Amino acid sequence: xxxxxxxxxxxxxxAVVLFFVFMTLPALQGIYYSFTNYNGFGxxxxxxxxxxxxxxxxxxxxxxxxxxxxxxxIVVTILTNILSLLIALGLNAxxxxxxxxxxxxxxxxxxxxxxVGYIFxxxxxxxxxxxxxxxxxxxLSTNILGSESxxxxxxxIVAVWQSVALNTILYLAGLQTIPTTLYEASNLDGAGxxxxxxxxxxxxxxPFFTINMVLAMxxxxxxxxxxxxxxxxxxxxxxQSISHLIYTGGFEGGEYAYQSANSVIYFIxxxxxxxxxxxxxxxxxxxx
Amino acid sequence: MRTSLxxxxxTMLLCGIxxxxxxxxxxxxxxxxxxxxxxFQNKPEAKATFDELIKTFNAEHSDIQVTQVNPxxxxxxxxxxxxxxxxxDIMAMGATDTxxxxxxxxxxxxxxxxxxxxxxxxxxxxxxxxxxxMEEVTGIPYATNANGIMxxxxxxxxxxxxxxxxxxELIATAQKIKDAGKIPFYFTYKDDWQTNLxxxxxxPNLVGIDFYLERRENKVTFKxxxxxxxxxxxxxxxxxxxDNFGKAYSDGNRAxxxxxxxxxxxxxxxxxxxxxxxxxVDIGFFPFPTGNDPSQIKLVNGIDSLFTISADxxxxxxxxxxxxxxxxxxxxxxxxxxxxxxxxxxxxxxDDPAVQELTPYIEQGKVIDFADHYxxxxxxxxxxxxxxxxxxxxxxxxxxxxKEWDKVANRx
Numbered sequence: 001x002x003x004x005x006x007x008x009x010x011x012x013x014x015a016v017v018l019f020f021v022f023m024t025l026p027a028l029q030g031i032y033y034s035f036t037n038y039n040g041f042g043x044x045x046x047x048x049x050x051x052x053x054x055x056x057x058x059x060x061x062x063x064x065x066x067x068x069x070x071x072x073x074i075v076v077t078i079l080t081n082i083l084s085l086l087i088a089l090g091l092n093a094x095x096x097x098x099x100x101x102x103x104x105x106x107x108x109x110x111x112x113x114x115x116v117g118y119i120f121x122x123x124x125x126x127x128x129x130x131x132x133x134x135x136x137x138x139x140l141s142t143n144i145l146g147s148e149s150x151x152x153x154x155x156x157i158v159a160v161w162q163s164v165a166l167n168t169i170l171y172l173a174g175l176q177t178i179p180t181t182l183y184e185a186s187n188l189d190g191a192g193x194x195x196x197x198x199x200x201x202x203x204x205x206x207p208f209f210t211i212n213m214v215l216a217m218x219x220x221x222x223x224x225x226x227x228x229x230x231x232x233x234x235x236x237x238x239x240q241s242i243s244h245l246i247y248t249g250g251f252e253g254g255e256y257a258y259q260s261a262n263s264v265i266y267f268i269x270x271x272x273x274x275x276x277x278x279x280x281x282x283x284x285x286x287x288x
Numbered sequence: 289m290r291t292s293l294x295x296x297x298x299t300m301l302l303c304g305i306x307x308x309x310x311x312x313x314x315x316x317x318x319x320x321x322x323x324x325x326x327x328f329q330n331k332p333e334a335k336a337t338f339d340e341l342i343k344t345f346n347a348e349h350s351d352i353q354v355t356q357v358n359p360x361x362x363x364x365x366x367x368x369x370x371x372x373x374x375x376x377d378i379m380a381m382g383a384t385d386t387x388x389x390x391x392x393x394x395x396x397x398x399x400x401x402x403x404x405x406x407x408x409x410x411x412x413x414x415x416x417x418x419x420x421x422m423e424e425v426t427g428i429p430y431a432t433n434a435n436g437i438m439x440x441x442x443x444x445x446x447x448x449x450x451x452x453x454x455x456x457e458l459i460a461t462a463q464k465i466k467d468a469g470k471i472p473f474y475f476t477y478k479d480d481w482q483t484n485l486x487x488x489x490x491x492p493n494l495v496g497i498d499f500y501l502e503r504r505e506n507k508v509t510f511k512x513x514x515x516x517x518x519x520x521x522x523x524x525x526x527x528x529x530x531d532n533f534g535k536a537y538s539d540g541n542r543a544x545x546x547x548x549x550x551x552x553x554x555x556x557x558x559x560x561x562x563x564x565x566x567x568x569v570d571i572g573f574f575p576f577p578t579g580n581d582p583s584q585i586k587l588v589n590g591i592d593s594l595f596t597i598s599a600d601x602x603x604x605x606x607x608x609x610x611x612x613x614x615x616x617x618x619x620x621x622x623x624x625x626x627x628x629x630x631x632x633x634x635x636x637x638x639d640d641p642a643v644q645e646l647t648p649y650i651e652q653g654k655v656i657d658f659a660d661h662y663x664x665x666x667x668x669x670x671x672x673x674x675x676x677x678x679x680x681x682x683x684x685x686x687x688x689x690x691k692e693w694d695k696v697a698n699r700x
Contacts, residue, residue, distance in 0.1 A: 125534060141530075148679070232479075235678055236671045252364045253668065256371070
């Protein structure tokens with residue numbers, strides 16, 4: 001029996017080796033360095049034990065980044081899921097040029113995140129202020145990315161605009177698994193559209209809801225490209241996400257080991273959040 | 289049957305892997321036998337000029353091929369490459385904290401006794417030693433810049449304004465422009481490094497550079513000494529335009545080139561960019577008048593570009609040949625003319641009319657280095673200043689400067 005399974009095990013070896021060398025080993029190295037004061041390129045470094053972790057909890061820049069990232073992730077996840085579900089419902093109905101619209105709504109996903117960010121940067125800087133001035137809206141008359149209190153909204157807009165695309169496709173796939181006979185039966189019973197949605201559609205797409213929520217949460221917790229393209233963490237540190245702080249502090253700032261400690265904490269946070277989310281949502285799936 | 293097939297497959301796989309590994313191990317010698325030199329350069333403004341100089345060099349030297357690498361955010365890219373142990377042969381950068389850290393980490397070759405330093409003005413060699421705190425010379429200063437205030441000569445003439453020589457005159461001039469409904473300074477504070485420019489002039493002139501050497505030993509604090517600097521930084525904000533934090537460096541260059549503002553607190557490095565937007569704009573440049581005694585005002589003049597050689601490069605001789613070529617008066621002359629910078633090589637003059645008002649300061653040695661060359665990059669001065677200019681809280685600002693400096697010092 002084992003001899004017959006042997007080829008299958010051998011087939012997994014290249015993937016396991018690659019994953020180990022490129023993902024696990026660097027992660028282990030990072031954890032190792034987080035206990036030192038290595039600056040990334042020097043020839044020597046010392047062990048400092050938990051000093052980096054201790055300093056992390058005292059550094060309010062780190063707290064600021066975590067607060068901003070959580071705030072951002074929650075808003076983006078909720079907005080993305082609501083919008084993409086609405087759009088998926090629309091794309092599932094019998095509208096004219098349905099396939100054309102499906103293509104259009106998927107377009108943002110295939111564009112490079114960084115380029116979209118830079119284009120929106122230009123729009124926020126030069127186009128939207130003009131609209132704001134013409135419409136008389138004070139808050140929009142200047143570049144909102146330059147305001148400490150409003151810059152995060154600009155980034156939310158761009159992030160949602162792009163993530164809605166993929167989530168829409170996933171929801172669409174989910175909607176298409178629902179047999180139309182159910183809708184026919186409910187129609188005969190005189191159910192309205194709203195009732196239909198809450199009692200039939202939403203429960204039956206529960207697995208897709210799980211996937212979308214977990215993916216959206218993970219991706220928005222790891223936001224980086226939009227931050228770099230739009231505000232580079234500014235004004236001040238108002239829009240500095242955790243990954244951006246790790247990059248600028250670790251490489252630009254030369255504090256490689258300190259930010260490695262930050263990355264270890266970051267990894268634990270994301271893992272815990274994702275696991276909790278999956279547990280909660282999957283239990284909900286089973287209940288339905 | 290099966291075993292021999294597996295063997296054949298296994299050998300093919302092995303050969304394939306070896307081929308991939310070996311082909312990625314080219315060590316500076318390419319197929320056509322020329323020595324490959326990688327020239328890593330950090331200024332996007334200077335890429336075109338260096339491309340032309342490299343073309344000339346490659347044509348004259350049939351055994352060497354120099355290629356320029358000019359990524360965005362080059363200093364960070366360089367640090368990531370050093371982490372990967374993929375150090376370029378020659379690196380060009382400013383005399384910033386990055387240069388200082390890499391020099392102290394012994395990434396660069398020791399050039400103290402090299403013939404390349406012979407033609408360089410000794411003041412700039414000393415500047416390098418101050419920045420790194422080392423006795424060894426690990427960089428060849430190439431070009432220096434000036435940080436001051438650019439002004440539009442045409443607009444000034446139209447309004448009958450004179451070049452301000454003191455702080456009070458500067459504010460009065462700005463007020464006159466503001467009263468006429470025009471933009472005195474075009475602030476481009478969406479880019480956080482731009483917020484440093486007034487700081488870099490006010491700090492060294494009002495407080496001095498020795499402050500930083502003393503701060504390293506915890507003998508002084510920002511809270512004690514930098515209040516006047518902070519107050520003046522805030523006062524300037526009254527003379528901007530409607531969207532100071534919404535416009536970036538590239539927007540500012542364009543706007544100033546098109547005559548939208550009278551003055552532009554900027555460095556000479558921007559002149560070539562401004563001329564790309566409008567070659568006919570009549571630019572003048574005066575040193576930042578930080579106080580009310582004109583004789584005390586020094587021009588902020590730092591090393592804009594220096595060359596370093598990797599300590600581990602196998603092509604040291606060829607790298608030095610290329611640098612010697614760039615230092616020849618004809619070539620450095622071309623560079624400083626196109627980039628509107630000043631030469632670190634003695635005897636090479638800058639004739640551009642835009643910066644004529646600055647040359648007396650350089651010739652008389654009335655120059656001082658940038659403050660942010662002495663502040664560690666991890667303090668992230670840029671974001672602290674940008675935040676301060678928005679919330680205008682001086683006490684919080686000075687406390688943050690001290691706190692961040694101490695935090696970073698503790699982590700080192």
